[in-house]
Amino acid sequence: MSALITPGAGAQAGVDAASQVAGEAGPPPGSPRRGRNRVSGQSRRMRWWHLFLIPFCFIWIYPFLWMVTAAFKTPAEMLLGGIGLWPNEWTLDNFVRAWTTGRFGEYTGNTLTFAIAVVVIQVLVASLAGYALREKTLPGRKIVMGVLVAAMFIPHGYTIIPVFQLVNALGLQDGLLGAAIAQAAPGLVVPVLLYVGFFSGIPNELGEAARVDGAGYLRTFRSVMLPLAKPVTGTVVLMNFIGAWNSFFIPLVFTLGRPELRTLGVGMYNFFGTDTTDWTGLAAGASIAIIPIVIVFLFLQRSFVEGIAGAVKS
Amino acid sequence: MTTAVMKAPTKPRAPSKTRARRQAVLWGWLFLVPLVVLFTAFSLWPIIASWGYAFFDWDGVGPPEVFVGLDNFREALNSSAFWNAFWNSFFFSLGALFVELPAALCLAMLLNNTLLRGRTFYRLAIFLPVVSTTAVIGLVIAVLLAPVGGVVNEVLLTIGFVDRPINFLGNPDIALPTLVVVDIWKGFGITLIYWLAALQTVPKDLYEAAKLDGAGARQQLANITVPVIMPIAVVILLLTFQRSLNTFDLVQAVTGGGPVFSTDVLPTYIYRYAFDANIAAPRYGFACAVGVIFGVFTLIITLLQGPLLAGRLKRSAQ
Numbered sequence: 001m002s003a004l005i006t007p008g009a010g011a012q013a014g015v016d017a018a019s020q021v022a023g024e025a026g027p028p029p030g031s032p033r034r035g036r037n038r039v040s041g042q043s044r045r046m047r048w049w050h051l052f053l054i055p056f057c058f059i060w061i062y063p064f065l066w067m068v069t070a071a072f073k074t075p076a077e078m079l080l081g082g083i084g085l086w087p088n089e090w091t092l093d094n095f096v097r098a099w100t101t102g103r104f105g106e107y108t109g110n111t112l113t114f115a116i117a118v119v120v121i122q123v124l125v126a127s128l129a130g131y132a133l134r135e136k137t138l139p140g141r142k143i144v145m146g147v148l149v150a151a152m153f154i155p156h157g158y159t160i161i162p163v164f165q166l167v168n169a170l171g172l173q174d175g176l177l178g179a180a181i182a183q184a185a186p187g188l189v190v191p192v193l194l195y196v197g198f199f200s201g202i203p204n205e206l207g208e209a210a211r212v213d214g215a216g217y218l219r220t221f222r223s224v225m226l227p228l229a230k231p232v233t234g235t236v237v238l239m240n241f242i243g244a245w246n247s248f249f250i251p252l253v254f255t256l257g258r259p260e261l262r263t264l265g266v267g268m269y270n271f272f273g274t275d276t277t278d279w280t281g282l283a284a285g286a287s288i289a290i291i292p293i294v295i296v297f298l299f300l301q302r303s304f305v306e307g308i309a310g311a312v313k314s
Numbered sequence: 315m316t317t318a319v320m321k322a323p324t325k326p327r328a329p330s331k332t333r334a335r336r337q338a339v340l341w342g343w344l345f346l347v348p349l350v351v352l353f354t355a356f357s358l359w360p361i362i363a364s365w366g367y368a369f370f371d372w373d374g375v376g377p378p379e380v381f382v383g384l385d386n387f388r389e390a391l392n393s394s395a396f397w398n399a400f401w402n403s404f405f406f407s408l409g410a411l412f413v414e415l416p417a418a419l420c421l422a423m424l425l426n427n428t429l430l431r432g433r434t435f436y437r438l439a440i441f442l443p444v445v446s447t448t449a450v451i452g453l454v455i456a457v458l459l460a461p462v463g464g465v466v467n468e469v470l471l472t473i474g475f476v477d478r479p480i481n482f483l484g485n486p487d488i489a490l491p492t493l494v495v496v497d498i499w500k501g502f503g504i505t506l507i508y509w510l511a512a513l514q515t516v517p518k519d520l521y522e523a524a525k526l527d528g529a530g531a532r533q534q535l536a537n538i539t540v541p542v543i544m545p546i547a548v549v550i551l552l553l554t555f556q557r558s559l560n561t562f563d564l565v566q567a568v569t570g571g572g573p574v575f576s577t578d579v580l581p582t583y584i585y586r587y588a589f590d591a592n593i594a595a596p597r598y599g600f601a602c603a604v605g606v607i608f609g610v611f612t613l614i615i616t617l618l619q620g621p622l623l624a625g626r627l628k629r630s631a632q
Contacts, residue, residue, distance in 0.1 A: 043429040050432070053424075057439040060499070064442060066465060067454050083465050083472075125348040132345035139339060144346060151357060158584045158605030159360035161367065161598050165374070166355060185356030188349060217341035246447040248563040249581075253589055265449040269567050272453045279457050286454050290446045297445040301438060304445075308504065309511030 067290070070283035071095065078280050094284035098271075102281060104288045106260065107267035110176060111289075114251060114263055115244035117180035119237050122191050125184075126236065127229065130195020131221050134202075145196075152189045160253055167254065176261055179254035183247055184240075191236045198232045199225060235307040238300050245293045264289035361609075368603035373595040386603035396604065398575055399583035400611075402490060403559055406579065409494040410558035414505055415551065422509035423539075437510075441503035448500060449567035455496055456568045459483055483569055486576035493568065493577050497561055505554055512546040513539070552619060559612055580608045 065085055070078060071094050073087040099105045133141055163182045172178030202225065210220040226233075248265040255261040262270065268285055297304060368386055370378035390396045421440070425433050443451060458465045459482040467479035482492045516539055524534050562581035565571060571578035571586070586593070588601035 046427060046429045047431075049424060049430060053432075053436055057436055061439050061442055062465075063451060063454050063458060064446070066458060067451075079463070083468055121352075125352055128345040129349035132342040135338070135342055138342045140343070140346075144350070147358070148353070151353075158581060158601070158608060159357075159364050161374075161588055161602055161605070162360035162363035163356055165363075166360070181352065182356060185352045188353055188357075192349065217338060221345075242445055246445070248447065248449040248567065252566075253585075256589060256591070265447045265563070265567075268447075268450045268453060272456075272567075279463075282453065282457060286450045289450045293445055293447070294442065297441075298438070301441070305437075305441070305507055308507050309514075 064290070064294075067283050067286050070280055071287045073280055073283075075278070075280050094280040095288070097278075097281050098284040098288060102267075102271055102285055103259075103262075104264065104267060104271075104285050107262055107264045108288060110261055111245055111263040111265075114176045114180055114183075114247075115241050117177060118184045118244035119241050121180060121184040122188060122240050123233055123236055126188055126191035127195050127226060127233065128221075129188075129192050130229075131199050131225055133192070133196045134199035136200075148189050148192060160249070164253060173254070176251075176254075179250050179261075180244075182254065183244055183250045187240060187243065191240070194232050194236060195229065198229050202228060231303075234300075235303050238296075238304050239307050242293055242297060242304070364602040364605050367599050368606045370599040371597075372599040374598045378599065382599070386600045387607065389600065390604050390607060395575060395578070396583065399571075399578045399580045402577060403561070403579040403581075403608075405490060406494055406497060406561050407555055407558045409498055410501065410554050411551070414498045414502055414558075415554055418502055418505035419509045422506050422513055425506070426510055426513045437506070440506055443500045444503035448563035451500070452496065452564045452568045456483055459492065484573055486573050489569055489573060489577045493561075493565060496568070497558070497564055500564065501554075501557060504557075505550065508546075508550045508553070509543075512543040512550065515546065516542045548619075552616060555615070555619070556612065580604065584608070 069085045069087055072090045072092070074089055074091050074093070077088055129144075132138060133145060135141070160182075167173055167178035167182060170178065172181070206224065207220055210224045215223065246265065247263075248269075251261075251263040252266050252269070255263070255266055259270070264285075268282075268289060271285055272282060367378055369381060369383060371380040371382045371385070372378035424430065425437055427433075459467070461467055461479040461481040461484065464479070466482070467476075470476045471479060480488065483489050520538050520542070521534060524538055529537065560581060561579055562585065565577055565579050565582050566585065569577045571582040584601045584604050587597045587604070589596065
C-alpha cells in the first residue's frame, strides 16, 4: 500500500540525476555499463512527456489559479476581462466583502462545526464497534459484519426523505447536529472495517497483559488499544473531515430556510443565486471555502491517497 | 486463532473463565450499541421507509395516510420528465465509464513509470479538484465558462476558434456535455489513484521476467498488466459507476437542472419534488417512489456488472 507513493520526489530525482550523469558522461568504453545507459535513454525519452504533462496540468488547475488571483483583483479589473492571471492592483476588499456581507465568516464556522461533529461521531462509534468486532467469537458478529458489507454494495438510492423526517422527529433540526449525524451514519462502514482490520492484527497477548495488570474491557480499550490505533484514526479523521467539509447535499437539505446554519458549499450556492455579477467576491468566497481544505490535503496527502488506494484494494 | 489461544487452558478453572468470557461478550455488545443504533436508524431504516412512503400521496405533514398503491410509480414511469432525468443520469455514467476510466488508466500507466520525474507533482495537480468542494469549484467554472467575459470564451475568440461566444451552460444542447466534462474533471483524480493502486499490485519481477523473454511493451500490457489488475478493475468500475450516477452537487449548484431541464438528473429531479421552495407542497411520496426506482435500477446494473466481469475474470485466470 505504501509503495504507492514511497518513491518520493527527492529519492527519485536522485536516481534520475544519477542515470543522467552516467548518460552525459558519454558511452563508457567497457560493456558493463551498457545496462545503465539503456535506462538513461529511456528516461530521456520519458522527458518528452513533460511537453504534454506541464501544459495539461496547467489547464487542469487553471480554475484554481483563476480563483486565487481573481480574489485579489479589483472588480473594475475583472470587468475589463482579459485572460491575464496576475492582478494589476492587489486588493483585499473582496475577502472583506465575502467574509462580512457575504457571511462567509459565519459559513466557515458552521462548516468547521459540522465537519468536526461528523468526524467525532465517526471515530467514536467506529472505534468502539471495531474493537468489539475484532473478537471473532462475539455472538452476532457475523450478522453485523454481513449487514455492513451488504450495505456498502446496495445502492442507497435517494433515502434522504426518511432521514430528514427522522431528524425532525428527534428535534435535532435546530442545529447542525442532525445534519452531522445524517452525514456520519451512512459513512460508518469503511471506518468500522478499518478499525476491525487493525484491532484484529494486534496480538492477543497485549490484551491479556493489560488484563493481568487489572485493566477491564473499557480500560484496555481506552488506554491501550485506542492509542495504538492512531494511524487508523488519522486516516478516518482525514478522509471524513475532507468529505464533510466538501459535502453539499446533506447540509443543503438540512439548512433550507435556516440561512444561519449554512455551510460554505451551501452559502456559496446562495451567494451565486443572489448575485451572479460579483465575480471577484465569488472568487474570494470560493478561496475561503477551498484553500483551507487544499492545505490540509497537501500536508497530509500521503495518508489520504493511501486511504483511497487501500479502500479499493481490500 | 483467538479462540485457540483462549480456550486451550480453560478446562481446569472453567467457572471464572466463563464469567470473564460472558463479561467480554456483554462489553462487546455494549460497544456495538452506538453503531447498531445509528446505522439502523440513519442507513437501514431510511431504505425500508422510503419503500413504504412510495405508496402514499404524502406532503410530509403528519403521518402518511392517503394510500395510492402503485400510482406514484406509474406516474413516474409515464412521465417524460422522469425519463429525461433518467437518460441524463445515464449520460453521466457513460462519460465516466467510457472516457474517464480509460483516460485515467492511460495517465496512471504514464505516472506509474519510475523514470518520469515530478510524478508526485503531477499526481497532486490532477488530484486537486477532488479535494475541493464540488458546489464551489463548480460555480467558479460556471464563471470561467460565462458567455460574456468568461475566460474560456475569450481564449476561443482570441485564437479565432469561434466567431461568437459559446453559451456553454445556457444552451440546452451543450449544457449537458459541458457538465459531464466538468464532472469527469472533478472525479478524475480519484479514478487515477484507483488505477495507480491497481498498477502497484503488479509484481515488478513479472516485467523483468517478460523482458528477459523478449516481450515488448504491448505484450507486457496484454499478458501481465491487464490480467493482474482485472480483479481491482471490477471494483473500480463499480465505484466509478455508482459515483457518476449520483451527480447531484455539480448539477444542482451550477445549472439546477436547467436550462429547460436539459441537465436534469434523477437526484435533482427527486430533490425538486421533495425540497424545492418553488413548488406548492412537497410530494414526498412521489419523490420516494422515484428514489426507489433509481435505487432498484442502480442495483440491477450493479448486479449485471458483477457476474459479467466475474465471468471474464475467471476466463482470464484460466
